[in-house]
Amino acid sequence: MTALLLIAHGSRDPRHAATVAALVRQVQAQRPGLEVATAYLDHCAPRIPQVVGRLSDAVAVPLLLNRAFHAKHDIPAALRAAGAGLPVADVLGPSPLLLAALERRLAEAGLDVASAAVRAGTGVVLAAAGSSDPAADAATRAVAAEWRRTRGWAAVEVAYASAGGPRVPEALAAVRAAGAARTAVAPYLLAPGLLPDRIAAAAAGADPVADTVADTLGPAPELAALLLERYDQARRAARSAPALTA
Known part of the structure; x- marks a missing residue:
């Protein structure tokens, strides 16, 4: 069976790799017999060149929510440098499964x-x-707008932990101004680390504080199902490509 090569960003925070390992176990539980290998872009081992050489047949699945620099440039460049012509799956977002995982964490x-x-x-x-x-x-x-439209929240505002604003306190003020009686913060992040800690601290330090602060997406079963969905899509596309170009 074609292996799934999960490519994660990596972090100096040991919670990141532990979360990725737990997610791999969740994927394997949902698809028994599937070989799942993990490689990291930075900070953690093993790196992509250390892994691809032992995979005779694999699909690379980025553990990324959006098509930003890592998806567009870093992962393709790392695979090319390793001499690996693997099919690469799409990033995880957007997907209803991500919204379900976010709600799971809010419920918890x-x-x-x-x-x-x-x-x-x-x-x-x-x-x-x-x-x-x-x-x-x-x-x-767009994910925030879809989440509000499909699930009937009083408001859904985006905040950013890095780059430009708004920050969490500003977004909390915005949802209150929209008429929300209670507030919740849902990290749209895959694993614990510096940025999730920054988000939690901002939510706790806001005036007034957020009523509910969820955990990161982590090894949610919905996230594991989405990784398998992206793997299956890329595998089908790779199989049909020769017929399309023949």
């Missing part, structure tokens, strides 16, 4: 997301990393 933090009345009275801050790529930030704003 104590918010009754199953209640339409609670959603109608709650303003959510979708707290992302932020990017220098305008298209990536536009994609995050």
Whole structure:
């Protein structure tokens, strides 16, 4: 069976690699028998050249939410440098599965997301990393708009932990101004680390503080299912490509 090569960014924070390992276990539980290998762009081992040489047949799946610099440049360049002509799956976002994972984390933090009345009275801050790529930030704003439209939140505003604003306190003020009776912060981030810690600290330091602060997406089963979905899509596309060019 074609292996799944999960390519993660990497971090000096050991929680990052631990989260990636837990996500791999979740993927393997959902697809028994599938070989799942992990490689990192930076900070963690193994790196892409250390992994691709032992994979005879694989699909590379980026553990990335948006098509920003890492997806457009870093991963293709690293694969080329390693001499690996692997098919590369699309990034994870946007997807209804990501919205379901976000709501799972909000529910775990104590918010009754199953209640339409609670959603109608709650303003959510979708707290992302932020990017220098305008298209990536536009994609995050589109996710926020879709989440509000499909789930009936009082408001959904985007905040960024790096790059440009708005920051979490500003976004919390915006959802309150929109009429939300309660507020929640949902990190649109994959694993713990510096930026999620910054988001949590900003939510706790806002005046008034956020009522609910969720955890990162982490090894949510919806995220594992989405990785497999992207893997399957790329695998089908790679199989059909020769017929299309023949």
